[in-house]
Amino acid sequence: MKPTYNGFEAKKTSGFAQLPPPGAYVAEIQGVKTEDSYDHSREVIVLMIEITEGEYKGQYHKVYEDQKNSFGDNVKYRGTFRLTPYIEGDETWVRSRFEGNLWCVEQSNPGYQWDWDEKKLKGKKVGINVRKNIYTGRDGNPKETTEIGQFETVDDVRNGKCKAMKDRIQKNAGASANSTDEMENVTATVDVPF
DSSP: OOOSSSSSOOOOOOOOOOOOOOEEEEEEEEEEEEEOTOOOOOOOEEEEEEEOOSSTTHHHHHHHHHHHHHOOOOOEEEEEEEEEEOOOOOOHHHHHHHHHHHHHHHHHHOOOOSSOOOGGGGGGGEEEEEEEEEETTTTSSSSEEEEEEEOOOOHHHHHTTTOOOOEEEEOTOOOOOOOSSSSEESSSSSOOOO
């Protein structure tokens, strides 16, 4: 092979940090923003989450920094969770899911009560239940990753009382996992640019 550039240096490459595997973790909400839902019917609350205890402490930031170092600034922060508030006309499960996730935050933070001020969620502890997400990649082949599926109470996580979630299987071919529901430009600190 003819050299294509000068200054070649053989280097050992290190493996990338991996997303946390399915399971329950104690975490903290480190950033909060609102944005339009995918169908533009309402505002949703987007939360930046980081694991704060155990073997995977700080893992979402590690993954982000690894990807940023390898691929540049055009990478997404993977530790996000979207809360979709119920509006009249929604199916009842939308309300149950919204209220259930916020109940977990309230139970994990004695004295805190949801008052429709999403900014007060920043800094709150919460348990997260991570599930497998199976989807069809842009190349048409099946792919898998993990994502935060729902909140749990911190006590339930610490006491091992959380049930494993079923895998999420996406049917839309050609879509990349979590392609639109992640925050951009998050650094390894807890500052979020919004």
